[in-house]
Amino acid sequence: MNTGLQLYNTLTRKKELFEPLNAPHVGMYVCGPTVYSDVHLGNCRTFISFDLIFRYLKYSGYKVRYVRNITDAGHLEGDRDEGDDKFAKRAKLEQLEPMEIVQKYTLGFHDVLRMFNTLPPSIEPTATGHIIEQIEMIKEIMNNGYAYEANGTIYFDVEKYSKTFNYTILTNRNLEDMLANTRELGGQDEKRGRLDFALWIKAKPETLMRWTSPWGEGFPGWHIECSAMSAKYLGAEFDIHGGGMDLAATHHTNEIAQSEACSHKQPAKYWMHTNMLTVNGTRMSKSAGNGFLPEQLFTGDHELLEKGFSPMTVKFFMLQAHYRSTLDFSNEALDASEKGFRRLMNALSLLDKLVPVESSDFEIDPIIDNCVKAMNDDFNSPVVIAELFEASRIINTIHDGKGKISSLELDKLKQLMQDFVYDIFGLKDEETSNLALNSVLDMVIDLRKTAKENKDYATSDKIRLGLQSMGIQLKDSKEGTTWNKA
Template sequence: MDTGLQLYNTLTRKKEIFEPLNAPHVGMYVCGPTVYSDVHLGNCRTFISFDLIFRYLTYSGYKVRYVRNITDAGHLEGDRDEGDDKFAKRAKLEQLEPMEIVQKYTLGFHDVLRMFNTLPPSIEPTATGHIIEQIEMIKEIISNGYAYEANGTVYFDVEKYSKEYNYTILTNRNMEDMLANTRELGGQDEKRGRLDFALWIKAKPETLMRWASPWGEGFPGWHIECSAMSAKYLGEEFDIHGGGMDLAATHHTNEIAQSEACSHKQPAKYWMHTNMLTVNGTRMSKSLGNGFLPEELFKGEHVLLEKGFSPMTVKFFMLQAHYRSTLDFSNEALDASEKGFKRLMNAISLMDKLSPSESSDFEIGPIIDNCLKAMNDDFNSPVVIAELFEAVRIINTVYDGKGTISAAELDKLKKLMKDFVFDIFGLKAEDTSNLELNSVLDMVIELRKTAKENKDYATSDKIRLGLQSMGIQLKDSKEGTTWNKA
């Protein structure tokens, strides 16, 4: 177990030496999806990032309890928990029971993450499965004086809480500015303060998902579920709480407030947030028409995509950016990642064909040390990938007969690739036949390029049309030639 691991802590805005509360045991809670629609790429990036963290902590010798919730009730239209229940809206739209909606999109979420080869969490609790725990937590918050009931709805008293605790500790926002920017929403006449948010919401006559409570029939607010479930499975204080950066300002801020109001303890020691996705420099969103689902990305079925990209190519692309940095999608960037991933996997497939020598021109130890150092520096996957391509260079050099490697160094090289490419990054080789096809097509495309440079356009066209007749479409651009199956 390496105690030199450093994590960037959103609470303190700096890197800190990771010291788990119950070493070598680690408790990690990550806010999971709200399953009333298909999972989007922003979700995927978050879960791929925390899969990397889960894998590396486990690899480093920690015993990790990774809890990732499923929100299947209580997530409403607004940040302050106002509006119509999204599950009920979707159920009415698709003419299904709300729990049919939950089942449909939960299975879809799991299918997508399997395609990205992520590990399942240790525990995946649901909001609807923990109504009792949420009610009990709300009762304790009321008893401690930080919440009040109004007409069957229970609100958290932000002003009362803020007199004793730092409500904006996670974001450093100014309370006066927050008050000025708070929209007028339904239920404001019931609230004591404009920033107060709902812990329990009174059911309307048409509400489909409802439960009995001391305050009448209703359903939980969005934020209370994570506070209740993290406390149940990880305790009142645990090590890591994570999610997308969009959750910090409201959801995670309110989680901290609820937990402290209940137990008088800050729930997590480290708060970690993944950054947002952009498309050609513009933030990805449905309203702008530049947001696409994983399936659309895999199949190339979106107006902004020139072709489809495999799940492992997309995962490799995501790992090439640090989890705290903005990740920009473009056809050019994905093409480059596709070529890089193929090059990495082709090199790995060559390792068994290398013949060890008595002496070695290369030392693999420094590469392994650099990879570990990068991962210990807040899981810096881009630096690890750069080191892995140094290993790729060595493999290709030895395979071409331009260098030697000893049996001991070759064993280190194989272990390096197994540990970091497969065990820590969670990448996997694509279909072997596809890899062979890639190699053949790369050679054919190079022959066509040579023909074009020699102004032998007849041969160039013959190659293009021949491939087209076999269902392979070539696309020329200033960056080079790419292909996809027509």
């Protein structure tokens, strides 16, 4: 089991040696999507990043319970419990039942993540499936004196909680400044304090999604669902809580408050957050007109895109940046990642064609050690990719007859690529994984071989040039003819 892993903990704002509460078991909770619309790229980056973390923890010998929720109830517009219920709003717009909206966008979310070849979580609970747990947690918070009822809605008392606990422990913000920068309460506002937030919201007559509670019919607030579900499946204390950095200031801050008010325990030992996406240096958002959906990125159907990029190219592009760094999308950057990904996949396609000898010009252990060291350093995927390119250079050198490798080192090289490219990064060759394409190319290469043997060089050249025009490069050697993406 890996004992050298260092994680950056948002809670303490520093790297710490990862020590699970119940080693070798790890509990990890990641805030999942709100399924009232299509998943956006910011979500995708978060889930690709935590898929990498999930995979590496398993590779390191930990038994991981990865919980990723689905928000399918409530979730009012904004962070102040104001506006319309997003699910009801979308249901009315599309003239569907709210749960039809949930089903439609949940399936779409899963389809996108399958295209990125991410592993499913261990458990994927939904807010609507855990209403009882949320109600029971709210009752316990009220019994402990940190919440109050106002006309059928339950609010969390932030100022009272702050007298005992540190409400801003995750962000290190100044509570007095937060109060000063929050608007004054109007005469009709039910909240006692300006920072108070809803745990349970009274249903209006037109509310579509509603449940019976001790306080009347209503629906849960956004924050309570994650506190209730993480506690149910991982306990009052667990190892890792993750999500996008935009969740830290409000959603995760309120999660910590709810959990401590209920159990008097800080829920997660390590808090991890992925950084935001930008497009040509500007933050990606719908309002800026520079936000695009994964499908648009794949097809190129967006005014900011010169062409489409495959899911593995996009995933490779994301892994080339550290999960805590800003990731800037541009056509130039995606083009470079496309070329780099093809170079890596082309090298991998040559691995099984390498013929070992007794002695070796290369040692693979230093590359393996560097990859492990980089991943242990807060999952530094860009450094690992640089090492994988070095391994690719070695493969190409041997294949070109300019170097030799022993059976032992070749086995290490194959295991390195299997572990880090496929098992940890979750990449796959979108070209050579197509068995039908492989079979057709093998047949065409055989036809060309026969033409050359019959000295029909015109046909041989026609096949070679035809494949080249389609982006397939043939390479002749003593061992035979191989192909790769040009």
